[in-house]
Every structure is written in structure tokens, then in C-alpha cells.
Amino acid sequence: QVQLVESGGGLVQAGGSLRLSCVASGIIFSLASMGWYRQAPGKQRELVAGITNGGSPNYADSVKGRFTISRDNAKNTVYLQMNSLKPEDTAVYYCNTKGARNFDYWGQGTQVTVSS
DSSP states (O other): OOEEEEEOOEEEETTOOEEEEEEEESSOGGGOOEEEEEEOTTSOOEEEEEEOTTOOEEEOTTTTTTEEEEEEGGGTEEEEEEOSOOGGGOEEEEEEEEOGGGOEEEOOOEEEEEEO
16 A cells, blocks of 8 residues: 655745655555645646656756755655745645556645745
């Protein structure tokens, strides 16, 4: 059974930083590509950052230069370091991986709120 458990969200002032963590179980983590998505109220869920099993990252244009995705295969954990946060970064952030036939697995989400 695949489980993704996020943590690290919270309330922060604009310009501040947060680090999100996602611990995965039920998968061979070292072989899995992982992603962070977010969903703001009234908006569609969007990809924020992804990282391949080889460690290659990709980012949405809106977060390039501010967010960094990384992984620790020994801990089955993927991280999202978020710096220079803006109010428009406010959203629920979800960890994601894909299984067989591109089935999406999601964590429960962690709320990030950036005050101006």
C-alpha cells in the first residue's frame, strides 16, 4: 500500500522560508520519480516541482530560483525548500508519485499560508 505523508507547512510572512517533507512507503523509492503539486482555493492543482529517480529536477516557472526540490533515498523522503515566499504561493501542497499505468498517488496535503 502506497503512502505519502507530508509535513512542514505553516504560516509564514512574505519573504520567509519553509521546508516541506514527504515520506513515502509502499514503493521502491529509489526508482520513483516524485513531485510536489499545489492547489489554491478556486484553482486547479498545478505541478510545482518534480524530481526524477536520478535526481534531475524540474520547476514551474513561477517558482524557479526560489524553490528547490531534493530527495534522500536512504530516508524515502522528498523535500521542497521554499524561499522568498509570496502570498500567491499560498495553497495546499501535495506530494505525488505515479504507479503502474501512470496511476497517481497523493498525500493528504499540507497547508502553506503566506501573509503579506
